[in-house]
Amino acid sequence: MLRLAPLMAALALSAAAQPADLLLVNGNVHTLDPARPHATAIAVRGGRIAYVGDAAGAEKFRPEAKRVIDLGGATVVPGLNDAHLHLEGIGARELLFDLEGTKSIAELREKLAARVRDAAPKKWIVGRGWIETHWPEKRFPTRQDLDAVAPDHPVALTRADGHAVVANSLALRLGGVDRTTPSPSGGEILHDAGGEPTGMLVDNAMRLVLRLVPEPTPQEVEQHLIVGAQREARLGWTAVQNAGNSFEDSELLRRLIAEGKVKIRVYDAMSGSDGSGRKLLAAGPVIGESGGRFTRRGVKFYIDGALGSRGAALLAPYADYPQSTGLLMQEEAKFMPFLLDALRAGIQIGTHAIGDRGNRTLLDWYEKAFAAVPAAERRVAQPRWRVEHAQILAPDDIPRFARLGVIASMQPSHAIGDLYFAPSRLGKGRLAGAYAWQSLLQSGALIASGSDAPVERGEPMIEFYAAVARRGLGGFADENWHLDQRMTRGQALRAMTLDAAYAAFEEEERGSIEAGKWADLTVLSADIMAIPEAEILKTRCLYTLVGGEVVHEAK
Ligand SMILES: [Zn+2]
Incomplete structure (x- = not known):
């Protein structure tokens, strides 16, 4: 079992001797800590949260604080964490x-x-x-x-x-x-x-x-990563989980983080299709390097394609293309040995699965692998494997996520982008298990939410709005679009903070605002837990803090 708690306690002790770096006052703080759900002030010391509470309790930190920020009533949430994106692609899209x-x-x-x-x-x-x-x-x-x-x-x-x-x-x-x-x-x-x-x-x-397109040079990749990370910080993302990187680009990213050129936290999963996953198995995981800003311990695979291009593997034919049930991109005989090795080595697997056949097949294979390598033979007893997207599920498969301890890594914006064509691809009947957030949550499954940028815009307020409104940005939703599957605001915030951190084995280090955790905070212009839905999309990020460092400050 890989545990950071003893290290964390030691760091907290040494930090206690230092003066506070930063004091945030006059905030509207949603902590996600059930013991103290709401606060108005936060003190930061050595990159970690030293105090969460009211103004009176914060006063003792004021004389020693290097900087005091009066938030003027702005809303503070735990640092937003995008559980699935492609950082280099985001920078490339910008450039x-x-x-x-x-x-x-x-x-x-x-x-x-x-x-x-x-x-x-x-x-x-x-x-x-x-x-x-x-x-x-x-x-x-x-x-x-x-x-x-x-x-x-x-x-x-x-x-x-x-x-x-x-x-x-x-x-x-x-x-x-x-x-x-x-x-x-x-x-x-x-x-x-x-x-x-x-x-x-x-x-x-x-x-x-x-395959004929010239690869970007390492200098170009470096530019994409830096620009991509700057954009993420500007939007309020404090941490991102990269879904499928090459080992070489991961090394480059690791260096950029060590040099302070990339400031947000990155949880890096290697691509399973180009040999990078094998390299990670051989090299072993990297956990919490550069002050907890770089971790590499996952491998990303694909089991099927996407719904838009009718590549998602379905149990029954496409409603609007009856000659096809989509495409399965993995064979069990080739995939299974990697899964078994990954369990033994403590490597997290995340596999893209969109269609109900893709999802069922993947859950079957995960289940087989878990049975073949019992907990005692695993480096990490609870491997927290993930299904990336988990978009269209047969109702019988929904309870399997909680039962197997498999995380549903889902992207709210996909549901509001796909609502325009998913009904014609799937027909009415299958929509009950499509983007079935509430059914999954009620079954006890954990949802880590992400944006899949650059597939989607990658804006946290679009993701939060999509999760709670489940409507197009203009308010559109088809009558068959199962609005009962919307998330509550509390569920939506948790999915992009604490539960996203869980998906990266980091829930003890960040994801809620509690003393001892890293001071990863996102400050927003409006209270997204209370304002009307349409105003969520107008909400802006005012500050982004990673480990107490202000990495973005709105002008
Ligand atoms: Zn993706």
Whole structure:
């Protein structure tokens, strides 16, 4: 069992001798500590919380405090923790060709044409972020759409969910994709009525062209990580959990954190598909390095695709595509040995599972692995394995999460993005087990919430709103959209703080505002536990504190 508690107690003792670094007064503090749910003042010493309570009790820290912040009634919550995102992708989105918010194929073409004008001859043009479900054209983009404005540059534009790409004719030719190319296992090359590839490549077919795109240089990756982490701090995220990193990029991130260039906490999971997971098994976990800011102890796998591109593995065919039940991307014989090794080595597994067949198969495999390696043979008795997304569940599978001690790592914003097309993909009957937050919580399961940025915007107020409103940003929800599955505000806050910390084995170190824990705090412009739902989206982050250090302060 890996435990930090003795170390924490020792640090708290040595910190007690130091003067307070920081005193926060006049706040509206939601602590998530059942013994003291509400407070108005917090004192910080040696990066940890030395005092939580009322103004009178805080006064004794005032003479010694290096800085006193009068919050003027602003709301303080435990430092927000995004339990599933892709940090490098967030930075890349900030710096590269961002197609987020593109409203039509016509606009996609305009943006691409502008990009071509600035591009060096023959250079790859790579973008991300389009979603066709809102477009007036009501179809996927095609290679012809791209060829019309970009005939001479290879182009690959990834859908926002990362599970499909549209390529132009030149990119397809370079990738060796023509009418005779078979779809790879776990992927699909879409064809038009004449049998020619349309340019759309789904899941495992994406790599036919994406493998040709030059990898970003280490300097570029470094820039993406720094810019991505700065954005996260600005939005109020104090900690993020990276869902699938390469071992090399993880080492780079580890160095950036050690050098203080990345200030937020990162819990890093290695990618299971490129050998990085094996490297972690061999090297062993890294826990709480750089003052608890860097941990590497997870591996991320995929078992199926996504719902939007109809790659999610379903038990029954798609309602709007009856010839398909989606794609399973793992084979038990290849996957199981890794699971057994991971249990013995104390490595956490998190596996992307969207469809009800994907989820059931994964829970079956986890259950088998737990039975094969009993607790006494595990380095960590409670391995806290995770299902990433857990989007569409057969009702019988919902109680299995609590029973197996498997965490549902879910993204509220997926539910309010998918509500526009999930009903047509799934039909009414299956919606009962879709994004079934309340059913999971009532069954005793733990939900760690995250944003999956850059698949979604990655804004904490959008995630919180999505969890409690379960409606589109404008208030839309279909009559069949099971509003009874909404989270309460208390549940939603817990899922993005204390329970997200639990998913990273860090609930004793952060996730609530209690003396002895790290002073990871998010200060908000409004009381999200009380204001009307629509105002949640207008709420801004005023301060972000990581270990008592102010890493963002609104001007
Ligand atoms: Zn993801």
